[in-house]
Amino acid sequence: QVQLVESGGGLVQPGGSRRLSCAASGFTTSTYGRGWHRQAPGKERELVAGITSVGGKTNYADSVKGRFTISRDNAKNAVYLQMNSLKPEDTAVYYCNALQGSYSRYWGQGTQVTVSS
Secondary structure: OOEEEEEOOEEEOOOOOEEEEEEEEOOOOOOOEEEEEEEOOOOOOEEEEEEOOOOOOEEEOOOOOOOEEEEEEHHHOEEEEEEOOOOHHHOEEEEEEEEEOOEEEEEOOOEEEEEOO
16 A cells, blocks of 8 residues: 655744654655645645655755755655744645656645744
């Protein structure tokens, strides 16, 4: 059974930090690109960060660049999103995915991140 399961969401104070994890099971993710997307109420789902299968090259949305860091641990079949200097506008459901080339084959069900004082 193929699954991606996000964890680490919750309520965070503005300026705070949070680390999201995405555990994969049922397949080996080492040959897949990995990414994080988010969807806020009333907004379209948007790319937050991505990391390639080879070389670990990363890309980020302009809105999170310098604050968020994506990383992966192939031995653990996991991808992470370190979120620093969080802002209320970062509030969203965060989803991880796994890509074959540019095709997003698998998605997790999301974890809620709420940034509020």
